[in-house]
Amino acid sequence: MRKSILTLILIISIILCFIIIFLGIKIGNLTLINSYKNVEELSAQKRELLSELNYKNTKEYEEKKYKLEESIKNYKDIKGIYDNKVLSGEITDDNLYNVQDIENLYLTIENYAKQKGVTLNLDVLKNSTETTISTEYIICDLKFRVTGEYISITDFLYSIEGDDNLHFEISNFTLEKSGNDLQASFDVKKVPINSNNV
Secondary structure, eight states, X not given: OHHHHHHHXXXXXXXXXXXXXXXXXXETTEEEEOOHHHHHHXXXXXXXXXXXXXXXXHHXXXXXXXXXXXXXXXXXXXXXXXXXXXXXXXXXXXXXXXXXXXXXXXXXXXXXXXXXXXXXXXXXXXXXXXXXXXXXXXXXXXXXXXXXXXXXXXXXXXXXXHOTTTOOOEEEEEEEEETTEEEEEEEXXXXXXXXXXX
């Protein structure tokens, strides 16, 4: 009797193993144990994904490496041209920085202020953070206070920012009411001023 029970349990176990191997175990959409066929399919999908990923990684790496090498080559070419211009004297401190004479600077800015109908107050201060050392110029910050109507102030701003000889970039801009007019305050930082007439 015991032998027959053990034989029956063994046969049932073998049948269950075959069912699990060939069909797997599912409860609704939930798969508890994958069948052998499913495991093979999932393994093939995984191999395919890994193959695609390896190809993509290799291809992207090669593309990035090529772009980096091109950028380095371009940088070296441009640096060589620049170094040659420095050695030949084509590039000096004067044309590297657009050095301004203080009188011409005041005259240009005051002319724009008169043309646009604004009252101008301008302070020139030595820039405390600049580390460039030159005997030919001093790096300064310009502090503007401009009073007038809104349109006049904006026209003045467009004029000084658009002047190719000034190369001004406005920062710390504020606009507030001042009596019947408006007052704009702003800075222009790191302007090289000719040290001979400061």
